[in-house]
Amino acid sequence: LKAVLKNAIEMNSNFEKLPRFYLIDHRKEGENCPENRKQVEKNHAGGTTKFVIRLSDVNTPVNN
Numbered sequence: 001l002k003a004v005l006k007n008a009i010e011m012n013s014n015f016e017k018l019p020r021f022y023l024i025d026h027r028k029e030g031e032n033c034p035e036n037r038k039q040v041e042k043n044h045a046g047g048t049t050k051f052v053i054r055l056s057d058v059n060t061p062v063n064n
Helices: 002-010
Strands: 040-045 048-054 059-062
Touching: none
Parallel strands: none
Antiparallel strands: 040 048, 048 059
């Protein structure tokens, strides 16, 4: 998470310069990840919403 935040600060929050795998434009349930074409799922936990891609049996959080 620190690396993601550092990268966003360095890019001056210009989303066009951020890597594709950050899913900035793909944070809708049912869309596909541009990197691996897996379906993005919405996950609510601890009062926050996360967007995840099921890579195996475990949900892996992605940038939101």
